[in-house]
Amino acid sequence: MKILLIFGTRPEAIKLFPVARALAETPGVDPLICVTAQHRGLLDQVLAIAGLTPDVDLDLMEPGQTLDRLTARLLTGLGEAMDRLKPDRVIVQGDTATAMTGALAAYYRRIPVAHVEAGLRSGNIYHPWPEEVNRRIVAPIADLHFAPTATAAEALARENITAGVHVTGNTVIDALQWTSARIAADPALATGLDPIAARFAGKKIVLVTTHRRENFGDGMANIANAIARIAAHDDVAVLFPMHPNPNVGAVMDAILGDRPNVARIDPLDYPHFIRALGLCHLALSDSGGVQEEAPALGKPVLVMRDTTERPEGIAAGTARLVGADADRIVSEVFTLINDKAAYAAMARAHNPFGDGQAASRIARVIAGG
Numbered sequence: 001m002k003i004l005l006i007f008g009t010r011p012e013a014i015k016l017f018p019v020a021r022a023l024a025e026t027p028g029v030d031p032l033i034c035v036t037a038q039h040r041g042l043l044d045q046v047l048a049i050a051g052l053t054p055d056v057d058l059d060l061m062e063p064g065q066t067l068d069r070l071t072a073r074l075l076t077g078l079g080e081a082m083d084r085l086k087p088d089r090v091i092v093q094g095d096t097a098t099a100m101t102g103a104l105a106a107y108y109r110r111i112p113v114a115h116v117e118a119g120l121r122s123g124n125i126y127h128p129w130p131e132e133v134n135r136r137i138v139a140p141i142a143d144l145h146f147a148p149t150a151t152a153a154e155a156l157a158r159e160n161i162t163a164g165v166h167v168t169g170n171t172v173i174d175a176l177q178w179t180s181a182r183i184a185a186d187p188a189l190a191t192g193l194d195p196i197a198a199r200f201a202g203k204k205i206v207l208v209t210t211h212r213r214e215n216f217g218d219g220m221a222n223i224a225n226a227i228a229r230i231a232a233h234d235d236v237a238v239l240f241p242m243h244p245n246p247n248v249g250a251v252m253d254a255i256l257g258d259r260p261n262v263a264r265i266d267p268l269d270y271p272h273f274i275r276a277l278g279l280c281h282l283a284l285s286d287s288g289g290v291q292e293e294a295p296a297l298g299k300p301v302l303v304m305r306d307t308t309e310r311p312e313g314i315a316a317g318t319a320r321l322v323g324a325d326a327d328r329i330v331s332e333v334f335t336l337i338n339d340k341a342a343y344a345a346m347a348r349a350h351n352p353f354g355d356g357q358a359a360s361r362i363a364r365v366i367a368g369g
Contacts, residue, residue, distance in 0.1 A: 001029050003366060004087035006078060008036030008060075008098035011289045013043050014270060016093045017050035018174035018359035019116060026363045034081050036060050036074055036098045041244070045269035049179065049189075056081045067097065067130060074101040082109055089366065092138060093117055093171075094288075095131035103138040113138070114366065116171060118145035119152030120288075120309035127307045128288075129214050146362050148353060149312050168361040169354025172292045176274060177356040183271050190275035196263050197279055200237040203261070204337050206230060207280035209287050210304060211243035219324035220248060223304060224255035226329035231261040236337065238262045239276055282336050282343075284329065291319050292353040300346035302332050310353075317349035 003023055007016050013035075023031040034056040037043055047054070058077040060070065078101055082090070090106040092099040093116040103113045115138050125132050139145070139161055147153040148170035156165055183189050210223055231238045242249055242264050256262055268276060274293075277283065283294045286304040294301045295318035302322045303313075313319035322332045336343045 001089070001367075002032060002085065002087045003029055003089050003091060004032045004034055004082065004085055005091045006034045006036070006098060006102035007093055007096075008038035008043065008058075008074075009096050010039045010042035010046055010267075010270075011287075012093045012096060012098065013046035013050070014175045014289065015117060015171045016091070017046060017052055018171050018178060019091065019093075019362050020052060021050070022359040022363035023366065026367045029363070029367055032056075032085055032087060034058070034078065034085070036077065038070075038096060038098055042267055045267075049182070049270050055085070071097055071101055074098060075105055078102050079105040079108065082106060082111060087111060089114060091116060091366075092142075095120065095128075095135035095138075097130070097134060100134040100137050103141045107141045112144070113142040114144035114146065114362075115139065115142040116146045116362065117148055117152075118142065118165070119147040119149075119154075119156040121152075121155045122307040122309040124307050127214050127305065128212055128309070132309070144365065146358075146365070148358070151312050166361065166365055169356075169358035170292050171354075171358045171362070172289055173296055173351075173354035173356045174359045175270070176293050176296055179270055179274055183274065189271040192272050193268075193275050193279065196239060196265070199263070200239070200261075200279075203235055203237040204281040205279055206236065206238050206333060207276050207283045207285075207299075208238055208240040209243070209283070209285040209290055211245055211248060212286040212305065213247075215286055215304065215324050216247045219304075220251040221255060222324045222326045223329070224252050226326040226333075227252075227262065228256055228259065229326070229330050230333055231259050234261070236261065239280060240264045241266070241268045241273065241276065243267065282333070284333065286324075292351075295319070295349065295351040295353070298347045300336055300343065302329065302336070304329065312352040316352045317346055318351060320346070 023029045032055045035054045037059045091114045092102040106113045143164050145165045146168045282300045284302045291310045291313050301319040306323050322328045
């Protein structure tokens with residue numbers, strides 16, 4: 001059975017490489033990999049650490065590419081790849097343009113689709129944008145829905161999708177545990193942060209990641225101003241791996257400049273990012289994956305969005321919505337820095353996103369189908 005895994009961004013690669021490895025160990029299954037390279041450099045980092053070589057690399061990104069142009073090129077490129085490879089099933093992950101067009105191209109060819117991380121919903125088609133609509137498009141096409149939590153499965157049921165739904169846990173926990181074990185066995189995989197760890201020794205480190213389109217413009221400026229105010233305190237430092245999108249970098253350059261308590265660095269490969277989570281006191285992020293990864297390491301997450309498709313973290317107490325309001329961000333950060341009880345309540349909360357066995361559960365279902 002030929003199974004084509006399609007992904008193009010770093011988060012997709014992180015969440016699908018455990019599935020690819022599990023399928024490779026499954027008798028009768030031949031996993032193939034097609035990458036679109038929505039995130040070229042960031043994607044390649046994950047492929048390298050996971051030891052994966054794509055069977056097809058479409059390399060479709062262009063500077064300043066619009067969503068409609070990207071979508072059209074993805075749809076035709078993925079369709080051509082499917083015509084060549086003739087897979088028995090396609091697997092897509094999450095909510096990217098790659099996932100949406102991969103599912104659509106497969107549907108046009110009557111190839112069954114499995115959706116990893118199915119059922120996430122924010123309830124607002126513009127937050128996150130365009131991800132909320134992307135994942136809603138995948139849902140009625142897929143015949144296998146690997147929901148990371150019972151809450152995600154319930155969201156699918158509200159859309160009358162109950163057949164083929166399997167609650168598996170989130171594969172990001174598989175990826176985190178596998179990579180953490182690699183780092184433990186070979187610490188050299190993540191020594192690139194040694195100078196920053198030494199520079200910020202004795203300080204409470206706030207790990208910042210931001211890239212969401214809905215925060216571009218005023219939201220990104222508010223986030224930059226909040227970072228500046230946080231870093232003005234001598235006992236606090238900000239570690240900020242910068243997303244390559246110029247809508248992030250230009251704003252941060254203009255507002256933050258060169259501040260001694262802010263380390264704005266290039267994007268981190270996955271082992272170094274896991275080490276950064278280990279070094280930090282808390283995470284300040286608009287990323288979906290960080291909401292899942294940080295609690296697995298006992299780190300509170302302040303989510304710079306107004307909605308989240310991961311309400312399990314809010315309910316469990318591992319994450320808190322703070323939006324892109326500078327005053328709110330600063331207030332919530334210093335509550336966690338100064339209030340030990342408030343910090344402990346979030347840091348010790350149960351991580352609701354999985355046990356590290358999601359990929360093996362997915363592989364068993366795929367092989368049985």
